[in-house]
Amino acid sequence: MxxxxxxxxxxxxxxxxxxxxxxxxxxxxxxxxxxxxxxxxxxxxxxxxxxxxxxxxxxxxxxxxxxxxxxxxxxxxxxxxxxxxxxxxxxxxxxxxxxxxxxxxxxxxxxxxxxxxxxxxxxxxxxxxxxxxxxxxxxxxxxxxxxxxxxxxxxxxxxxxxxxxxxxxxxxxxxxxxxxxxxxxxxxxxxxxxxxxxxxxxxxxxxxxxxxxxxxxxxxxxxxxxxxxxxxxMGSPSMNLVPANIRAENGRTVVALSRANEEDLILDPGAASEKLGTVLGQDVLLGIRPEAITDHDGADRNAKTLVDADCHVEVVEPAGSDTFVVTHLGGKHVIARMRSDASVRGGQRAPFTFNMDKAVFFDPKTELRVA
Structure with missing residues (x-):
């Protein structure tokens, strides 16, 4: 009791x-x-x-x-x-x-x-x-x-x-x-x-x-x-909540994030794939914390689904033990948390690694978790 x-x-x-x-x-x-x-x-x-x-x-x-x-x-x-x-x-x-x-x-x-x-x-x-x-x-x-x-x-x-x-x-x-x-x-x-x-x-x-x-x-x-x-x-900086579209490509479920003046960024949802199959063709909000978006060498080597992608860097904010890097995805500013010595500069492209094991997904209308 x-x-x-x-x-x-x-x-x-x-x-x-x-x-x-x-x-x-x-x-x-x-x-x-x-x-x-x-x-x-x-x-x-x-x-x-x-x-x-x-x-x-x-x-x-x-x-x-x-x-x-x-x-x-x-x-x-x-x-x-x-x-x-x-x-x-x-x-x-x-x-x-x-x-x-x-x-x-x-x-x-x-x-x-x-x-x-x-x-x-x-x-x-x-x-x-x-x-x-x-x-x-x-x-x-x-x-x-x-x-x-x-x-x-x-x-x-x-x-x-x-x-x-x-x-x-x-x-x-x-x-x-x-x-x-x-x-x-x-x-x-x-x-x-x-x-x-x-x-x-x-x-x-x-x-x-x-x-x-x-x-x-x-x-x-x-x-x-x-x-x-x-x-x-919960969290500081808070979780990135990014508009995304759930699609089927080559027989698998993917997460598509729009990018200005270039092709959509396609992410593998990993373990969430099965649940996201129920919302194919629909818009969702991808929730991913800054520490789950990092430079390649700083990514969790035990993660099952890591996705590498080049993204445009808008702002770099050194913070001592970490470097916060801002890019633009799905029409929103997205914060990544990279190592202090990560080689990134504002205004240039840089490789980002997304740990999709840590991704969650929400219905933008009800604001409830869907996967």
């Missing part, structure tokens, strides 16, 4: 339905990330798990117990918010211990618990400082420490890193990952940053307009998106 169960959850504000029958299950020790654009309902869902928002329909169960009617204090959860919400007149140690003090935990136990958490978060040297004397990253650690000291059944994180600069976000992301591996506590984490989602999660739930789009492991969501929204939202 799942440890955290979200069963057909609905949330209405008046006549407006902001969550529309969400069902999710998280195993004990799992790390569920709720991801999606602003306004998709992920923070509302987190608040309903916490008990800060009422439930219009459905159930939330923690360790088999229905918690719909329980006060937040009775749910054995701890929440870390986007804003640190620290008491400015208290020291770090007092901020961390405050919740325990309110619960009547003896002082000796409080001191021991604070010391343990401070050691875990490597902030023992900060215990006597006030929040005003801390950096943003240090304040976020204190907020995490205040949650950790309670040893709850479930941790809830609501965009905890969004106020930090880029480097600090990476450092804190690693810290959260390390903490989860060490403690094994169930975590539900809200973010709009899909890199955070991919890095931290054991399971990802992608939301859009209050509807669950896809639920699965990071690899499943990234490599096998069920629709165009998930394909486009």
């Amino acid at each position: 799942a440890f955290l169960e979200i069963d057909r959850l609905v949330k209405r504000f008046g006549a407006t339905e902001v969550l529309k029958g969400i069902t999710l299950e998280v195993e004990e020790g799992g790390f569920l990330v709720l991801v999606g654009p602003s306004g998709c309902g992920k923070s509302t869902l987190l608040s309903m798990i916490a008990g800060l928002d009422t439930i219009s329909e459905g159930e939330v169960r923690i360790n088999g117990r229905r918690v719909n009617e329980l006060h937040p204090s009775q749910r054995d959860i701890a929440m870390v918010f986007q804003s640190y919400a620290l008491y400015p007149n208290m020291t770090v140690a007092e901020n961390i211990a405050f919740g325990l003090e309110m619960r009547g935990v003896p002082k000796a136990e409080r001191v021991a618990a604070v010391a343990k958490v401070a050691d875990m978060l490597q902030m023992g040297h900060l215990l006597n400082r006030k929040p005003s004397q801390l950096s943003g990253g240090q304040r976020q650690r204190v907020a995490m420490g205040r949650a950790l000291v309670r040893d709850p059944q479930v941790f809830l994180f609501d965009e905890p890193l969004s106020n930090l600069d880029a480097k600090l976000r990476v450092d804190m992301r690693t810290e959260i990952k390390r903490l989860h591996q060490r403690m094994g506590t169930t975590i539900v984490y809200v973010t709009h940053d899909q890199i955070e989602a991919m890095t931290l999660a054991t399971q990802i739930a992608v939301l859009k307009d209050g509807v669950l789009q896809q639920f699965g492991s990071p690899a499943e969501v990234y490599n096998n998106p069920v629709n165009m929204f998930v394909a486009d939202f």
Whole structure:
């Protein structure tokens, strides 16, 4: 049985339905990330798990117990918010211990618990400082420490890193990952940053307009998106979505991409060939990630279907360990991810290698996956 169960959850504000029958299950020790654009309902869902928002329909169960009617204090959860919400007149140690003090935990136990958490978060040297004397990253650690000291059944994180600069976000992301591996506590984490989602999660739930789009492991969501929204939202740079036509040539199914002032580019769909046979003669959208289009020597040698083709290079963007190369196919800009030393120049033709093992196909009308 799942440890955290979200069963057909609905949330209405008046006549407006902001969550529309969400069902999710998280195993004990799992790390569920709720991801999606602003306004998709992920923070509302987190608040309903916490008990800060009422439930219009459905159930939330923690360790088999229905918690719909329980006060937040009775749910054995701890929440870390986007804003640190620290008491400015208290020291770090007092901020961390405050919740325990309110619960009547003896002082000796409080001191021991604070010391343990401070050691875990490597902030023992900060215990006597006030929040005003801390950096943003240090304040976020204190907020995490205040949650950790309670040893709850479930941790809830609501965009905890969004106020930090880029480097600090990476450092804190690693810290959260390390903490989860060490403690094994169930975590539900809200973010709009899909890199955070991919890095931290054991399971990802992608939301859009209050509807669950896809639920699965990071690899499943990234490599096998069920629709165009998930394909486009997950990944940076996002997946190339290229208009294509499915044809039969010499007794086999092929994918044709139009090119300006030259013949169509013909690609072998590989393993998707059989499914694409049902849409022969129809237009589809080819979904292929930038790392699946590369220079020949950088291609995955274990791939079953690699297609080489010369394409016109529009833009070359060196990015340190990689080079992003832009070409034009199907009337769209297409991004390839090549090695840093790939020999390509803007305005010239260059060989591209397409890993069609990684290609997916969508119906442009329904936006659903067809192969």
